[in-house]
Amino acid sequence: MKALLVFLVQISWAQVQVAFLEGPSQIGRFSHVAISYKGQWLHTHPYRGVELVSTVALGHMGVLTEVMVLNDRSEPSEKFVNEVLGKPYDHGYSWDSDGYYCSKLVGIILGLQPKPMTFDASIWPPSFQKLKGRPGISPDDVYLQLTKQGYRTRSFRPLCSKLFVF
Template identity: 30%
Template sequence: MKSFILILISIISVQSQAAILNFFSNPRVPQPIFHVTLEYKGFVYEADTHDGGRGLPLTAQTPKGDIRIEISDDLINEQALAAQMGLPFDYNFVWDNQKTYCSKLVGKALDIQPTPMDFSGTHYVKYYPNWINRHDLGLSPDQIYFFAMDHALRVSRKAGSRAPERTTVVVPN
């Protein structure tokens, strides 16, 4: 009996659970996705503009994204995720500081490397026109979406949800 229980525990601990990435859109902003959260092990992790990096228990009232992508929880770096908890929200979207924003929190939890950001075509340039020329390292919700689609176990979408499109760069010969 004891060996049966040990085998059962081994099977349960080897089985991977799913994490869910929630992508939120807003018809008042031009970009298809403007916010991302991570559901993982009974909590939703997010960067809130008032509370910064936080993890809240999942409940029936937890908002569900317009697009939900299920990925293996093996992709989650718990140490990197924990390091984002309690950090204040970063309104300037800077990668290498002691603040966080939604894509940074989720990107670090997924070990996604930052790339130069492009704010053109976003609602931010309306309020910060000089950001059109910023190309600081960081991540956008779109980049998290593409990563998630490359690793998706299951995808669900609300009717009318907008998803970003990959742009192809043509390099001349």
């Protein structure tokens, strides 16, 4: 138990954390991503848009499996958070729209670069094919870009399995 408390204290002192969640998706490993802000998680919800939630509430978006700790980055500014809270979810996954999807929000905060999007026709509805080649970023892309920058994750699953009953 003492080691668990030390681990939690170390994570809470990190300047910024990025949470990666897995869900029932055939599209990639991660189905959702969020970023820490003042002890909560800033993310986008498909119906409520950009919001701040607890770790427990974030768990409704999928299984929290990885947390990446970025010690040399700061959490988003209070001004930015106040500007984006309540903004709508972008169901069209457009990098240029006023709305946000989860990885676009985190990508913008961390200064990550979008890449031309691809949509496997066997998985995605035909309406998404019109977005092929447009700039965007997925939760897997966020994970890969941060990993290439040298950041590493801490597996969250063993920690959660000891704290919560799944």
